[in-house]
Every structure is written in structure tokens, then in C-alpha cells.
Amino acid sequence: MPARDELKEKVQFAIDQRKEWIIQVSRTILDHPEPGFLETKTSKLVSEKLDELGIHHQAGIALTGVKGRLTGGRPGPTVALIGEMDSLKVPGHPKADPETGAAHACGHHAQIGMMLGAAVGLLAPEVMQSLAGNVALMAVPAEEFIDVEYRWKLHEEGKLGLMAGKQEFIRLGAFDDVDMAMMVHTTSREYDGKFALGGTSNGHLVKYIQFVGRAAHAGGAPHAGVNALQAAMIALNAINAQRETMRNDHTIRIHGIMTRGGASVNSIPADVRYEGRVRGRTTEAIEDANAKVDRCFRAGALAMGAAVNIITIPGYLPMINNETLKELFKENAVRLVGENQFVTHPRYRNSGGSTDMGDLSHIMPVIHPYAGGATGHGHSTEYMVEDYETAVINPAKVMAMAVIDLLDNDAARAQEILAKNRPAMTREQYLAFQSQRLREELYEGR
Ligand SMILES: [Zn+2]
Ligand SMILES: [Zn+2]
Known part of the structure; x- marks a missing residue:
């Protein structure tokens, strides 16, 4: 069986070989922005690309979500690699849909490229066969909690329970066979370097x-x-x-x-x-x-x-980054871009935003690192992914290499994380907690 470093070389080589294919996925999504729970073209594209890679998958989860699976040589834990599909609405953005105002002003199009890119790497000969465990490839809708009237209507019609992508994936049981998860979000903050990790977020x-x-x-x-x-x-x-x-x-x-x-x-x-x-x-x-x-x-x-x-x-719930997953992600990121391009934020640093990855972090070990390559303030008309090598290819490699570290050697590191993990909530506690936060009050001021 190839040594761990050899597997990592294979993964990086395979990703470099298909670099243009991977970047093109992200560029195509950038050109067809769709807000949450309306990502029909994006979802179809993900399905087609998974088909091209020969990856068995399920579509239509939480309306537009897609979930594929790579199986290892031996049984073991399942690591999810997540990409968010949805755009924002920022009329005036150079890539905005002129009719809907939808625009990828948060860089989620890069996430689908990197998730599929990581899959390309892990499909390199001998890689999955050498690992003990599986990889879930998840294209998840609706991270930006926008279009509330539309989502409330879907909720009232019984088409949605919880009203954001990962929340609804949790409710539907799409994470039930997943033990831990990671995703990488793009960043335009210069102080983040090529990779940044740590801190929390608002709920x-x-x-x-x-x-x-x-x-x-x-x-x-x-x-x-x-x-x-x-x-x-x-x-x-x-x-x-x-x-x-x-x-x-x-x-x-x-x-x-x-x-x-x-x-x-x-x-x-x-x-x-x-x-x-x-x-x-x-x-x-x-x-x-x-x-x-x-x-x-x-x-x-x-x-x-x-x-x-x-x-x-x-x-959403505030983000909790798992400490061991952080270390492991950092090792691989530093290997790729060097120590001076990796930034660690203090554990309690909170920049004010929110993510439904925070919800998932309450029930399983997760990380939500950042990759550079974008310019302009997030959610503004100026936000653009400029450097696709940094924003898509690098994180694809680091996620794939992190999977190898987790599942190689009989999944010793993944098992260590699971043994130490004390989740803040069970899935049932999470669903009960969220359901009591849903309230409707009619106040008559007359
Ligand atoms: Zn955003
Ligand atoms: Zn975002």
C-alpha cells in the first residue's frame, strides 16, 4: 500500500491534471447565479459533473441538494466535503443576473469547484482503496438566509422544514451517515493570506x-x-x-x-x-x-x-471549529502554501457574520477555513474571485490531503477525533432546540 506522502502526491497530481475542468465548473456557476432553494441549474451541473467522474449520487435533497459518495478500501468513518451552491442578490454586481439580481458576491461558486476538485484528487488510482472510511460529497443549497418570504411560503406548503440548506440536510437525515465535515469559504481579506482558520461567528x-x-x-x-x-x-x-x-x-x-x-x-x-x-x-x-x-x-x-x-x-448557531481538524488542515495547507501564508485567528474572534456550518458544528466535528483569491468586500458589488488557483485548486488539494490524513492508517486520526469529541447537541436535541425557536405572534395595536 502506498505511503501517506505518496498518496498525497497522487492527489495533487490528479487535481493539477484536471485543473481547467475544475475551474470551469466554478466559472460556469459564476455565470449562472441562483439564490437559495432555486439552484436548479447549479444542482443539475453538479449532478452532470459527478456523473462524468462516475460518482454515484442522490439529487433533490432539500429541493436542490446533491450528495455523492466515495467508498474506501475498508470500512471506517465518513468525512463530508461540503460546497455551498447558492448566490446572493446584489444588483449591480458585474456578474449579476440582470433579471433577478442574483450574484455570486460571496464566492460560493468556488466551493463547488473545490469540492469536485477534491473528489478528482481522491479518485486518483489507489487512493480511496488505501483508506478506511468514506467521503460524502455534498452540494448544499441556501447558506445565505435571504428571500425569507419565499422560504416561509415553502415552509407553509410543507416543502421545507428548517429554512436553510445545512439545517434542512440535518433535519432530513442527510448527515446521519456522516461523522465529520469540512468546507472552505473564499475570502478577500488581505490579512487572511492564502488560508485562514479559527475564530467563531454570530448565531x-x-x-x-x-x-x-x-x-x-x-x-x-x-x-x-x-x-x-x-x-x-x-x-x-x-x-x-x-x-x-x-x-x-x-x-x-x-x-x-x-x-x-x-x-x-x-x-x-x-x-x-x-x-x-x-x-x-x-x-x-x-x-x-x-x-x-x-x-x-x-x-x-x-x-x-x-x-x-x-x-x-x-x-444559525455560532461556529465551533474542531481543534484537531484545525491542526490537520493547517499541516496540509502549510505544506502547500508555506507557513507565512497561513493565518490562525484566535478562537473567540467573531467578525459578525453567520453560517449554518455553525449548526452542523454543534452536532459533529467540523471546520470552516478560508481560502484567499478574492478581492472586494464580501456581499458587495466589488466581490470577485480573481485567482482560481488560490480560491479553488489549493483548497481542493488541502481537503483531499486532509481526508488522507483522517482515513489513512485505519482511520486512526479520524477515530481519535471522534473519541475525543463531545458534541454540544445530539441531532434530536438540535431539532428540538430549533423547533422551539420558531414562533408566530399576531399583535393587534388597534
Ligand atoms: Zn455570504
Ligand atoms: Zn458565503
Whole structure:
């Protein structure tokens, strides 16, 4: 059986051989951006590429998700390599779909390339046969928690339980045969170098709010109406007044968008919708801020004599990076790009964003490292993956090499991680926790 280093050489060689094929996958997805739970073209492309590689897979998980499998020479743990499929909506982005505004302003298109790239590496002769365990290749929908009205509708129709990709994968049992997972997100932060790892993220609750007023002639009879837009504005001002009560160490972020502001200018707005987020460092901090935010929504309705329907949707949990997986990822990343291109963030560093990889990290060992190669601020019109070698090829190699470390030698390192692991929740506890965070309240301010 080839030695570990020999396997790693084979993996890197195979990825280099198919470099153009791998990068082309990412570029194709960049050119066809699709937001969460609408990734039909992306999903089809992933299926076609897995077929080309001869990888057996299942499609249509959580509407658009795809899961393939590579089987090792002997039984052992299963390591998932995850790629996120969804785009954001950032109209004005150079690669935005002119009709929908969808754009890969978070670099998820690079993740599908790197996940398939890692598969290409692991398919090199003798590699999987030398390993004790399996690899799950997972193209997961909807990491960006956007289009809340659309997702709520899918939920009400029974097409979605939880309303983000990895959350729904967990609920559907798609992770039940997986023991640990990794993915790599692109970054444009110069201080991250070619690879960065560590830190945590905010958790959150998602808000879907409907202010209900009464339509009336805006010029002739405003006294006969109830202005839902004014109710919403009072609520948002009240939220802003609350900001001084938020503790710095809770890293609270409250933000949102008005998705409907009224139907016509000469009719008093009677149906106004707001989609938002309450983020924070811990579940308790989020609940504390969320209670204040809900009071503000009620205050807006009360002031105007409107009603407000407050829907609180289970969002994400803060990220926990597994320490042993981190070390192992670092070893391979440093081997590829050198020590001075690898950045380790302190364990409690929190840049304010959120990911549903945090949810998965509560039930199994995971890591969520970053790879460079992008420029411009994330989620902005400037965010572009420029260097595909750094953003796609490098992480593909490092993930494949990390799999070898985990599953080589009778999967000794994977077994060591599992033996030491104390998950924060079981899958059942996770589902119970999320289900009690789903709340709907109709408040009548009239
Ligand atoms: Zn993002
Ligand atoms: Zn992202």
C-alpha cells in the first residue's frame, strides 16, 4: 500500500491534471447565479459533473441538494466535503443576473469547484482503496438566509422544514451517515493570506414581519386609513433607539430590508413587509435582543393602530471549529502554501457574520477555513474571485490531503477525533432546540 506522502502526491497530481475542468465548473456557476432553494441549474451541473467522474449520487435533497459518495478500501468513518451552491442578490454586481439580481458576491461558486476538485484528487488510482472510511460529497443549497418570504411560503406548503440548506440536510437525515465535515469559504481579506482558520461567528434569528393597516385614499381620506408604512418606520426607529442597550461583548447586529412598502402611491400602505436578522454571540444574547426587537415591532403597530404579524424563524448557531481538524488542515495547507501564508485567528474572534456550518458544528466535528483569491468586500458589488488557483485548486488539494490524513492508517486520526469529541447537541436535541425557536405572534395595536 502506498505511503501517506505518496498518496498525497497522487492527489495533487490528479487535481493539477484536471485543473481547467475544475475551474470551469466554478466559472460556469459564476455565470449562472441562483439564490437559495432555486439552484436548479447549479444542482443539475453538479449532478452532470459527478456523473462524468462516475460518482454515484442522490439529487433533490432539500429541493436542490446533491450528495455523492466515495467508498474506501475498508470500512471506517465518513468525512463530508461540503460546497455551498447558492448566490446572493446584489444588483449591480458585474456578474449579476440582470433579471433577478442574483450574484455570486460571496464566492460560493468556488466551493463547488473545490469540492469536485477534491473528489478528482481522491479518485486518483489507489487512493480511496488505501483508506478506511468514506467521503460524502455534498452540494448544499441556501447558506445565505435571504428571500425569507419565499422560504416561509415553502415552509407553509410543507416543502421545507428548517429554512436553510445545512439545517434542512440535518433535519432530513442527510448527515446521519456522516461523522465529520469540512468546507472552505473564499475570502478577500488581505490579512487572511492564502488560508485562514479559527475564530467563531454570530448565531442568529430570522425575522419576517408583516404590518397590516387599512387602505384609503392618500389625498382624499387619509383619516380613513391605517398607515402600515408609518407603523414600520416607528418600529425601525424604536429598534435604533434600543441599540445603546446592546452589550459590546454580545456582538449584536440587527439589520433588515423592507420588501414591500405599499402598493400604490395614492393609497395608504396597508401591507408592509420587513425581513431581518437579529444576530449575536450566544443564543442568550440573541434572545435578549430579539425580545427588545419584538417590543419595537409591537410599538409601531400600537402607535398607528395597525396589526403586526411577527414571525421568528430559527436561524444559525455560532461556529465551533474542531481543534484537531484545525491542526490537520493547517499541516496540509502549510505544506502547500508555506507557513507565512497561513493565518490562525484566535478562537473567540467573531467578525459578525453567520453560517449554518455553525449548526452542523454543534452536532459533529467540523471546520470552516478560508481560502484567499478574492478581492472586494464580501456581499458587495466589488466581490470577485480573481485567482482560481488560490480560491479553488489549493483548497481542493488541502481537503483531499486532509481526508488522507483522517482515513489513512485505519482511520486512526479520524477515530481519535471522534473519541475525543463531545458534541454540544445530539441531532434530536438540535431539532428540538430549533423547533422551539420558531414562533408566530399576531399583535393587534388597534
Ligand atoms: Zn455570504
Ligand atoms: Zn458565503
